[in-house]
Amino acid sequence: MMPSDCISAALLIAGGIFFLAGTFGLLRFPDVYTRLHALTKADNVGLGLMVAGLALQAESWAVVGKLLLIWLLVLLAGASVAHLVAGQALRTGTRPWKR
Amino acid sequence: MEAVNLMLWTFDTLLGLGLLWVAWRTLACADLFKGIVLFVAFGLLMALAWVRLDAPDIALAEAAIGAGVTGALLMAALARLRASETDEGSAGQLGSEGSDAEPSQWLPVVILLVVAAGLGHALLSLPPEAVGLGAEIAAHLDISGVSNPVTAVLLNFRGYDTLLEMVVLFVALLGVWSLGREIEQGASAPGPVLDTLARILAPVLILVAAYLLWVGAHAPGGAFQAGSVLGAAGLLLLLAGWRPRADLTARPLRLALVAGPGTFVAVAVVTLLTGAWLLEFPPKHAGTLILILEATATLSIGVTLAALFLGGRPRHDQELR
Numbered sequence: 160m161m162p163s164d165c166i167s168a169a170l171l172i173a174g175g176i177f178f179l180a181g182t183f184g185l186l187r188f189p190d191v192y193t194r195l196h197a198l199t200k201a202d203n204v205g206l207g208l209m210v211a212g213l214a215l216q217a218e219s220w221a222v223v224g225k226l227l228l229i230w231l232l233v234l235l236a237g238a239s240v241a242h243l244v245a246g247q248a249l250r251t252g253t254r255p256w257k258r
Numbered sequence: 259m260e261a262v263n264l265m266l267w268t269f270d271t272l273l274g275l276g277l278l279w280v281a282w283r284t285l286a287c288a289d290l291f292k293g294i295v296l297f298v299a300f301g302l303l304m305a306l307a308w309v310r311l312d313a314p315d316i317a318l319a320e321a322a323i324g325a326g327v328t329g330a331l332l333m334a335a336l337a338r339l340r341a342s343e344t345d346e347g348s349a350g351q352l353g354s355e356g357s358d359a360e361p362s363q364w365l366p367v368v369i370l371l372v373v374a375a376g377l378g379h380a381l382l383s384l385p386p387e388a389v390g391l392g393a394e395i396a397a398h399l400d401i402s403g404v405s406n407p408v409t410a411v412l413l414n415f416r417g418y419d420t421l422l423e424m425v426v427l428f429v430a431l432l433g434v435w436s437l438g439r440e441i442e443q444g445a446s447a448p449g450p451v452l453d454t455l456a457r458i459l460a461p462v463l464i465l466v467a468a469y470l471l472w473v474g475a476h477a478p479g480g481a482f483q484a485g486s487v488l489g490a491a492g493l494l495l496l497l498a499g500w501r502p503r504a505d506l507t508a509r510p511l512r513l514a515l516v517a518g519p520g521t522f523v524a525v526a527v528v529t530l531l532t533g534a535w536l537l538e539f540p541p542k543h544a545g546t547l548i549l550i551l552e553a554t555a556t557l558s559i560g561v562t563l564a565a566l567f568l569g570g571r572p573r574h575d576q577e578l579r
Contacts (some may be wrong), residue, residue, distance in 0.1 A: 173356075
């Protein structure tokens, strides 16, 4: 195994852990705001790690560029949609969870 | 290798079971909003299944049209349904429908059973070893004008299927338009986030549509995928409160809608008149013809999908006067 393969594997596994944690958060957190928090964390960081891991295996810089573009688009869409969902929840009167 | 195979087998099994489970939940859930969300989730899982079956073209179409645009259309329909319910003061009628069982409810079950029996019979009567047309298509790929076999089949070898699909989409929009006018725009402002998102994403989506259209000649992509991405750009702009100018919704909109099917029909007529079969392209010009057909089809599909989202004929000044 090449060193780049090892780094790729470590990045992909780390990304997988973020997605797993995000899924747990989605299922277990108490309200829509905390769930959004967990979900966007998984999407942004988890996917970033996955893209980094895959970019190391890419055959050309064009592929790296496409992977990066996918990540940036997901960042943009994820953050905006999380904001829209949270804003709508606030407007329709969902109170943020308090201990 | 064994471990990889086992992992793939486990993944495929989980994916298949997950599809069945989500499909059942989509049908069984009483809350329409939840049903739509589950339907979108089903579409995304289905796209994954197509990837696993080595059909990236269908996966792209399923994710873009099946999950994305259809989900948005269903949401728009639900919003309109709720608005009309509150207008008539008959909210909550839908939820109680399932409780009183009428005898006519058995009719769909019987029809479904007959269809299932027919499908089962067709499946069982298939030859055990499917020959397929893969070899035939590969042998004729060099006269099709493109190097992606899927595009070769869709636009050249079986172009009339795609022609009819374009017409189906067009007729669907005519149906929606004949039902009424576009929904009155609500008073709520879209807010800075949605506005900015639409402003950033719309040009990117148009670029992606052009890329998908171009890449369809030699790799997964093509008119329907590109058209649905273009339609998504339209949906996003409409969601952010943008409305086409009145002079654009009259003739230019209608021209954009018929560009795809119109070009297709024109090419079909010309090929018939010049002595060839319907939509039989001369190999020398096949590539150009396919690009023209796909470009106009992309435009029409995108505009049709966005127009469907409006939910009715657009209002314009000429009609209001």
